[in-house]
Structure formats: structure tokens, C-alpha cells
Amino acid sequence: MLRAASGIFPLMVRTAVGSHVRKLVSRPAALTLVRTMTEKVEQLNEFQKSKLKRKFFLYDIDDDGFVEREDYDNYIAKIKEAYDLSDDDPLLKAFEVEFESHWQQMLNFMDENADGQLSLEEWLHYYPNITANVHAKNQDNLPTFLLTMADTLFDLMDTKKDGVIDAEEYSEFWTKFDRRYPVDVATAKEHLAHLTENGKYDMDIYHYRAVYADYTWSDDPDTFGRYAYGPIVL
Incomplete structure (x- = not known):
């Protein structure tokens, strides 16, 4: 309804x-x-719209202009293939659980006409909904489903399992998941320098949560979380 x-x-x-x-x-x-x-x-500026469009088109696997449950299933399949994961791999299972939660939350927040699919307009409408009435815009106030999604993405990117995302891991992840905008290692180093404020922080899970939160809320194109979801095209 x-x-x-x-x-x-x-x-x-x-x-x-x-x-x-x-x-x-x-x-x-x-x-x-x-x-x-x-x-x-x-109410959104061009940077905010670009961030949301970036996430929308990453999830819209079949490029039909809508994010649907099938897109989430295809995203899981893409992860499985990209990282050669077995069906019973704990990381894949964790991602499946988080994606199911993420999908249900997206429907609850975004699906204005209750048709079981999300248009770009509904997706853009979602942003003010999650930012409303939040005064301290940091990782402590991220909705639980977004915080757990951040943790799951970090675990997936951290292929070396050393607790830190480096340029090779960042490059590999975003190149595999968006071939339209591949990220070479040199570009990954630039992005990580921005994300870590020129090495002030390690890209560990705690800083990645901060980066993810900043990406979620900031309206500043130069903000440190700008590249949390890979390249941004303004």
C-alpha cells in the first residue's frame, strides 16, 4: 500500500x-x-545524488532500472564467483544473511508503492529518511543493518585476513564488482590516501565503519569517506 x-x-x-x-x-x-x-x-546536492546512484547501479545487476530481489540474489552469485566461494563458506553465508536483512530494510524504507521493486526515484527518496532526526552522524548511529553491511563488506575485501584493507585488496574488490569503472592499484592508493586522511588511520574495520558512516551522511564532495564505494562520478 x-x-x-x-x-x-x-x-x-x-x-x-x-x-x-x-x-x-x-x-x-x-x-x-x-x-x-x-x-x-x-534536498540532496549533486554529491549526495551521485553516491546514491553509485550504490543503486551497483545493486541493479541486470540494468533494468530497478533493484529487485533477483538483483540481490545475483549479487550474491557474483560474490561467490568472484572470490571462488563454496556454498557453505561462512563468509558467503554471512553475506547472504546480511543481504536478506538489507533487502527487507530497503523495502521497508524505500518501496513507496509496495510493488516489490525499487526505482531510482524511491532510492533517492530513501536518503532523507535515514538521516532525519539523527544529530551525531557517525558510525555509532548507523542503522544496524547498514553497520553490519559495512562489517561484511570489510570482511569480503580483506582477502589477506590481516585486519587491514590495502590498495591491492581495494583495487581487486571494486574492479570485480564494477567493470564500468575499474580501479587499478595506483588509483586505489590515491583513494585509500583520501579515505585514511593520508595515512592518519589504518583502514581497519573500525575506520571502515567511520568511512561507511561518513559516506552515508556527508554532503561534502571532499569528505574523507568519498571513496567508500569506489569511484564517484559527479
């Missing part, structure tokens, strides 16, 4: 067509939803 910002649930007419059920949303309610989503998206 649509969730309009006014808090009023729109009327829906259910019309049976053969074995299917078609849902028709009243025009005023639909216009209210579009207007509300547009207003929230307009």
Missing part, C-alpha cells in the same frame, strides 16, 4: 482480471506521492 507523506493511506481499487489482481491508485494520492518524493530528492 502506498505511504503518502501526509500519513493518509490513498484509496485503492482492486479489480480482478482473470487470475490477477490489479491495483489502481487514486490520482490525487499518486500526485501527492510524486510531489513528496520530488521535494525530498531536491
Whole structure:
């Protein structure tokens, strides 16, 4: 069911067509939803939009313009193939659990028209929802499902299992998962220098959480978490 910002649930007419059920949303309610989503998206600057688009297109594995459950399943399959993981590998199992939680949370936050898939507009609308009413924008206040996702991504990137992500690991991960924007080792070193504030911090799991939180919340293109999800195209 649509969730309009006014808090009023729109009327829906259910019309049976053969074995299917078609849902028709009243025009005023639909216009209210579009207007509300547009207003929230307009609150974002170009950097924030670019970050969200980056994540959206990484998840939209089949490039159909929507993030669906099948995309999450395909993402898991991509991880399995890229890192040659067996079905019972603990890391793969952990990622499956976190992705399932992540998907359900995304639907709860984003799926405005309850169609089981997420459009780019819904994805962009999501950002103000998770940042609202949070005063201290740091890793301590990340929603649990995002914090655990950060930890799982770190574990996946840390192929050497030494507790620190280096340039080779960063390059390998983002090159495997987005061949549109491959990251060579030289570029990875530049990104890590930015992420660690020129070596002020090790890229361990604690700093990666801070990087992930900064990426989630910051509206500054020069912020230290800029490359948490690889290259950003503004």
C-alpha cells in the first residue's frame, strides 16, 4: 500500500482480471506521492545524488532500472564467483544473511508503492529518511543493518585476513564488482590516501565503519569517506 507523506493511506481499487489482481491508485494520492518524493530528492546536492546512484547501479545487476530481489540474489552469485566461494563458506553465508536483512530494510524504507521493486526515484527518496532526526552522524548511529553491511563488506575485501584493507585488496574488490569503472592499484592508493586522511588511520574495520558512516551522511564532495564505494562520478 502506498505511504503518502501526509500519513493518509490513498484509496485503492482492486479489480480482478482473470487470475490477477490489479491495483489502481487514486490520482490525487499518486500526485501527492510524486510531489513528496520530488521535494525530498531536491534536498540532496549533486554529491549526495551521485553516491546514491553509485550504490543503486551497483545493486541493479541486470540494468533494468530497478533493484529487485533477483538483483540481490545475483549479487550474491557474483560474490561467490568472484572470490571462488563454496556454498557453505561462512563468509558467503554471512553475506547472504546480511543481504536478506538489507533487502527487507530497503523495502521497508524505500518501496513507496509496495510493488516489490525499487526505482531510482524511491532510492533517492530513501536518503532523507535515514538521516532525519539523527544529530551525531557517525558510525555509532548507523542503522544496524547498514553497520553490519559495512562489517561484511570489510570482511569480503580483506582477502589477506590481516585486519587491514590495502590498495591491492581495494583495487581487486571494486574492479570485480564494477567493470564500468575499474580501479587499478595506483588509483586505489590515491583513494585509500583520501579515505585514511593520508595515512592518519589504518583502514581497519573500525575506520571502515567511520568511512561507511561518513559516506552515508556527508554532503561534502571532499569528505574523507568519498571513496567508500569506489569511484564517484559527479
